[in-house]
Every structure is written in structure tokens, then in C-alpha cells.
Amino acid sequence: MKTTLIPVLSALLLAVAACSEQTDPQVEVQGTVTWNGAPLSDGRLRFVPKSASPEPERMTRVLDGRFCIAGKFGLSPGRYRVEITAFRDAAAPRLDDGLPETPVPLQEQFIPARWNSDSELTIDVPQTSSAEFDFDLE
DSSP states (O other), rough: OOHHHHHHHHHHHHHHHHHHSSOOOOOOEEEEEEEEEEEEEEEEEEEEEEESSSSEEEEEEEEEEEEOOOOSSSSSSEOOOEEEEEEOOOOEEEEEETTSEEEEOEEEEEEEEGGTTTOOEEEOOOOEEEEEEEEEEE
């Protein structure tokens, strides 16, 4: 009985090890975003997979020109379209329809569409534990 159990357990351990190797490790992606030569103070990065894989889109925040997406939220290796957005107060506040005396500041998306909704910006995430990308927007 003992001699039969050892080969069965060995085969089971090999099968479990092979299955665990098939999962894609998430890659920590970090870097910088500048707008007109200065660090982007506050914004969002959206990573959209270019392949027809079931990989979900990922988003991360840009703060003081830096971003990092890691852990279970990291990216799988592959090609991604990158969209960068940032908002600021518009020049003139508007009045809220329900409360005429209360000004509500307008927000405007000031990064041009070529870097977000019409973005052709792509990155290739390598099969490593981490990768760094810098985006200089003007």
C-alpha cells in the first residue's frame, strides 16, 4: 500500500505545480506622467488590453506625476492602449439649477483627446515582475 501511495502523491504534486505555473503573474507597472514639462498633479491612467483576451481594463491614479499599479491589480503581460485623463476647475463657475445662490465649479478635462478617448498610445508589458513607463504629454 505504501509503495502505491508514493507515486500517486508524486503525480498529484506535479499536476498541482503545473497548474499553478499556468497562471499569468501580474506585473507591477509604475512610472511618471508630465503635462507641458511639469508633473501631472492629479489624473487617471486607464489600461485597455489590445488583444481579444478576457483581461479586464485597469485604472490607476496619477498623483504628483507618479503612478503605480501592483499586486492583484497589476497588469498581465501584453499590449495595452493607454488613456490619460485629468480635470481642473473651469474658468467660470455655474449656478446650480436647484439652488441659484450656490455656485458649483465646472470641471473640464484638459488633456487633449489624442491622449485619452482617441488615444493611440500603447505600452508592451513584459513578462517580468515590474516595468516602468514614462508619459510626456504636451
